[in-house]
Amino acid sequence: MTATSLKPPAHSEELKVEFPAEHVLLLTLNRPKSLNAMTPRMGEDLRNVLDWFETEPHLWVVIVTGAGRIFCAGADLKAWNNDQQQNKTDEQERVAADVHGFGSLSRRQSLKPIIAAVPGGAYGGGMEILLNCDIVVAAEGAKFALPEVKRGVVAIQGGIPRLARISGHQLASELLLLGRTIDAAEAQNRFGFVNQVVPPSKVLSAALDIAKQIVANSPDAVQSTKEGLLISQKLGFHETLLADVGSPASTRVYKGDNIKEGLKAFNEKRSPAWRNPAKL
Incomplete structure (x- = not known):
């Protein structure tokens, strides 16, 4: 089997699905005008494609990135506000039932490596996705934040325990309780959840190079x-x-x-x- 013969599930234009190298899947969040904020449609696309990826023997690694100038700005707050105002959803029940978390990634327990290629930065649920990835490559100057407390909500999709484990209680508290924004250098050198910081034009190629190194192994x-x-x-x-x-x-x-x-x-x-x- 080759990449050209792979048949991923049907998906909307909010998610791009590509095969940039043998055994490598590339998923691009594709709402650049909305800073790739997560919609229910995008979340469903990710769940369907990632569930397929898990069972496809020819695919060994996945890279997740975002189109445009940012990885993911978190949830689409306009859609969320509409749901809240109309009492369409019970958020606690929805989170508890969603076993794979935000974007079907923030709590996914995949045996296959997940690499994040981060242009611009990530906020809220977008950062929760990164914290559950195995390797994170970020652009120089990229910004990161878990600003949920500033909006009256909580980083409940996996960000709290993952950041506490990676950074330790006090550093995790600094981001989670203040909702402050940090840059890629601080994310790598102080908080420890970024592996590589590269020029913006090199983010995807650096992530792909890591993926190729992984697939060179058994x-x-x-x-x-x-x-x-x-x-x-x-x-x-x-x-x-x-x-x-x-x-x-x-x-x-x-x-x-x-x-x-x-x-x-x-x-x-x-x-x-x-x-x-x-x-x-």
């Missing part, structure tokens, strides 16, 4: 490693070790073909030819 081993990272967020050291080594993803590593290929390629001093991982 997809079985990468996905088992990602599972270990996810388990470690919930359990202690010993419990994580036991849960990870006994998981289906770990069994696939040690019983599958890619481990044999990796060891054989090492002995033969060549690059390995990985196979798509078997479905779990």
Whole structure:
């Protein structure tokens, strides 16, 4: 199978779906005039395409970015205000029922790596998405904030526990309780949720380079490693070790073909030819 033969689910123009390299999916939030604010339609598109991505053996990594000058400004507050004024939705029930979180990304527990390529910055739910990504590449000067308290709401889609775990209680409190804005350099050097800061014109190419480095590795081993990272967020050291080594993803590593290929390629001093991982 090649990228050209992949058939993603139908989606609206609010989401662009591309395959920029072998085994790599690129999703672009595509409401640039509205700073890619999340609508129900965009959220549904993301859920459908990401659920498909999870089950497609040929796709090993996803990059998420935003069209225009910003990654995502958070929720579309006009649509949210209309819902609130008309009592159309119970927000607490909606959040509890939405297992994958904001944009189907802020609480998604994927075994496949998720890379964020951030032009301009991210706010609110957009930043909550970044905090749940595995690697974040940001443009120089990009701005980040969780300003929910300034609007009378809460970063309830996963941002609070993720930022506390990444940055520590006091630094997380600084962003969450003040709702202050920081730049990419501070996000990387002080708060620790940005991996690379690059010129704006290099954001997507830098993210794609990271994706290519990941797909050069065994997809079985990468996905088992990602599972270990996810388990470690919930359990202690010993419990994580036991849960990870006994998981289906770990069994696939040690019983599958890619481990044999990796060891054989090492002995033969060549690059390995990985196979798509078997479905779990």
